[in-house]
Amino acid sequence: MMDRRNFLGFAGAAAASMALAGCGAGPGIDPNRAASAGGTLKFGSWQWLEPGRGEAMWQAIQAYKQANPSASLAQSTTPFLSFADKLNTELGGKGGPDVFVVQDVNFYPLADAGILAPLTSVISSHKGRPFNHTNESGLVNGVQYGITWERLNWNFFWNRNILEKAKVTPPTNVPELISAATQIRSATGLDGFGVRHQMTEFDSWFMDFDVWTYGHGGSWSDGSRPTIDSAENIAGVEAFGEIYRSGAMPIGDDASTMRTKFREGRLGMMIDVSSTVAGILRSSKTLKSADIGFADRIPLPKPSAHQEIVLAVNGYGKNKNLAVDFVGWVGSDAGQAALRKAMGPSTLATDVPLAPDYAAANPWAKSFIDLAAESRSPLIKGYEAQTKAIMREVMTQVERYLVDGGDAAAALATAQKQVTQLLG
Amino acid sequence: MTLRTSISPPAVAPTQILDAPSKHHMWQRISPYIYIGPAVIYLIIFMIIPVVQGIQLSFTKTPLVRPDGGTGVGLENYSRLLSSPQFYNSLGATILYTAATVIFAVAIGAGSALLLNQAFKGRTIVRAIITLPWAVPTVATALIFSWIFNRSDGVLNEVVGVLGVGQQGWLVDPKYGMAAVVLTSVWKVMPLVMLVVLASLQSIPSELYEATRMDGAGALETFKAVTWPHIAPTVRVVTLLMTIWSIRRFEIIYLLTGGGPVDSTNTLVVNVYRQAFSNQELGRAAAIGALGLVLSLLVTVVYFMMERRNAAKEA
Numbered sequence: 001m002m003d004r005r006n007f008l009g010f011a012g013a014a015a016a017s018m019a020l021a022g023c024g025a026g027p028g029i030d031p032n033r034a035a036s037a038g039g040t041l042k043f044g045s046w047q048w049l050e051p052g053r054g055e056a057m058w059q060a061i062q063a064y065k066q067a068n069p070s071a072s073l074a075q076s077t078t079p080f081l082s083f084a085d086k087l088n089t090e091l092g093g094k095g096g097p098d099v100f101v102v103q104d105v106n107f108y109p110l111a112d113a114g115i116l117a118p119l120t121s122v123i124s125s126h127k128g129r130p131f132n133h134t135n136e137s138g139l140v141n142g143v144q145y146g147i148t149w150e151r152l153n154w155n156f157f158w159n160r161n162i163l164e165k166a167k168v169t170p171p172t173n174v175p176e177l178i179s180a181a182t183q184i185r186s187a188t189g190l191d192g193f194g195v196r197h198q199m200t201e202f203d204s205w206f207m208d209f210d211v212w213t214y215g216h217g218g219s220w221s222d223g224s225r226p227t228i229d230s231a232e233n234i235a236g237v238e239a240f241g242e243i244y245r246s247g248a249m250p251i252g253d254d255a256s257t258m259r260t261k262f263r264e265g266r267l268g269m270m271i272d273v274s275s276t277v278a279g280i281l282r283s284s285k286t287l288k289s290a291d292i293g294f295a296d297r298i299p300l301p302k303p304s305a306h307q308e309i310v311l312a313v314n315g316y317g318k319n320k321n322l323a324v325d326f327v328g329w330v331g332s333d334a335g336q337a338a339l340r341k342a343m344g345p346s347t348l349a350t351d352v353p354l355a356p357d358y359a360a361a362n363p364w365a366k367s368f369i370d371l372a373a374e375s376r377s378p379l380i381k382g383y384e385a386q387t388k389a390i391m392r393e394v395m396t397q398v399e400r401y402l403v404d405g406g407d408a409a410a411a412l413a414t415a416q417k418q419v420t421q422l423l424g
Numbered sequence: 425m426t427l428r429t430s431i432s433p434p435a436v437a438p439t440q441i442l443d444a445p446s447k448h449h450m451w452q453r454i455s456p457y458i459y460i461g462p463a464v465i466y467l468i469i470f471m472i473i474p475v476v477q478g479i480q481l482s483f484t485k486t487p488l489v490r491p492d493g494g495t496g497v498g499l500e501n502y503s504r505l506l507s508s509p510q511f512y513n514s515l516g517a518t519i520l521y522t523a524a525t526v527i528f529a530v531a532i533g534a535g536s537a538l539l540l541n542q543a544f545k546g547r548t549i550v551r552a553i554i555t556l557p558w559a560v561p562t563v564a565t566a567l568i569f570s571w572i573f574n575r576s577d578g579v580l581n582e583v584v585g586v587l588g589v590g591q592q593g594w595l596v597d598p599k600y601g602m603a604a605v606v607l608t609s610v611w612k613v614m615p616l617v618m619l620v621v622l623a624s625l626q627s628i629p630s631e632l633y634e635a636t637r638m639d640g641a642g643a644l645e646t647f648k649a650v651t652w653p654h655i656a657p658t659v660r661v662v663t664l665l666m667t668i669w670s671i672r673r674f675e676i677i678y679l680l681t682g683g684g685p686v687d688s689t690n691t692l693v694v695n696v697y698r699q700a701f702s703n704q705e706l707g708r709a710a711a712i713g714a715l716g717l718v719l720s721l722l723v724t725v726v727y728f729m730m731e732r733r734n735a736a737k738e739a
Contacts, residue, residue, distance in 0.1 A: 085701045092491045109704060113489045191576070198596055199684035202702070252575030252596050389703035400686040403597055421508075 038070025
């Protein structure tokens, strides 16, 4: 007969069994087996969901099967907004895709925590066109943990038709930008200038915002201490504040809405990355490449910012060697040529040129690529792994300054104090 | 003639006869455990263990990407939180959001239930329409309201423009951020209050209303003497549930404002998300979560104290 104690013991054992049932080891796969043994690589990226571009990229990397016929690729995808959260959670649980792309601000903490597979062999065995300087983003604590998937540089572009209609000449500095945006608004009733400006888009806005502070020569640290309230950063925040309050910006619109407006000819000028322009042109029925006006650089005194998407291998992956082999192929001339066709105006891991016909049809593309030579990373020097935490404090104070007005210097002084507390 | 009656021996052994009541007795003893067993197992696996682990985590410094690589820091996470103005801002936002959402949702929901309990033409259709927001997915709700509140093209600014009020940044101005989030939340959760209270109203015997009518009672007196005493327990329970759910609500707030503008809607739950995923500090996030749990427990304790007092009064 089962007494109460035995019954509770039985119930506990049953519960434990049920819990453990979900934690089965699955089919045994040797993580160290040779790449030539093949297998299926799970490739994590939010980009597979990007209309047109995602499909083109996916098709491009299928060429890997020519180099390794026993390998196949499978998509692992989540929308951009939750991609990094999901990836971090999966990797924290020693799971996740075999190989993935991730923004450099999210890549660095993963590499720093030692949960990515080193790509030393990819670098040492590389042949063909050399890796360019952008791959330094994949170097963490002296070890190469990632290579450049693409570097997206911010640049300034506009709709030529709207500027002509408003009788506005392309601006070359901030006062001219404000004046042009205001003129577009008053002459056409359209929004003059669009750029991210709210905390609901924090994960992109803080990188986007570097355009303004870097453009005034600012930095968020000197490598050993935060320099949030430096004169250059204050100048950048004030410049942004001026355009924000000009009345010519669609305040409250997110990036997606502003891109739609630009595509539909309802927004005159934007600062955004190269893939945005390519996406707008791909999805627009009316806007042609010749309608896009572009600058050689953002109308600010100093070089601007970029966001880099890094290709990395999961250190817990079941196909590590195959994944490393795949990354090596991506860096090869064959891989880069395939990706170049799909990615258009991005800077890639090697200096593979744009296809002549694409470059001729899209004259703005090269200007975006050329900016990679001097663009700067959103990672905060000396505090790379804490970049997002630091920037949340900074952007909260920037938002307070934008909304409440007041003094940019005081806002950044508050941020400096909070960041200092945060870093202990 | 001799009548012979043959009595067959029992088909079961004497020991089995003795065992039958014993089995029945045993079944009676263990059956409650079998009935509640699945629920208890579920609660242990998905509630108790995570809560205990969360509390353990709150005493550590643990990065998101290395959840098993935490180091003990004692009460540091709590002391940092309790000395941080941002935490109190977050606590204040939680209390404000919860109070406003619960008050408006319960008042409007109960009021709607009273109206929809009256007989009128098209009542079923109106009930169905008012229930719809509850059925709309939360993400869709947030998206729709973000368009409604949009500063440049939103319909709300069109409406207030007609009234002579200029464009307002409902989601970008800290003066209005909380109001926008509360309005959206009330729209979403109010139908549930209405349905629950309506169900309670429909269980009131009509004889009671007839009796008050015969006694010459007016509408207000009838409400005080019959309606309210019947629906009050339901309203109290739904208020408790709304309060706990509001303290825990994340999607609407995060999708509409992300905790902004200027942290005005940065409730404890949004703060937990920020600490865990943006700052990648699981220990600090767990500490905020533990303090949020204390807040929920406080509300529950207050509720049960009030219930006991009411029960004592009635007794």
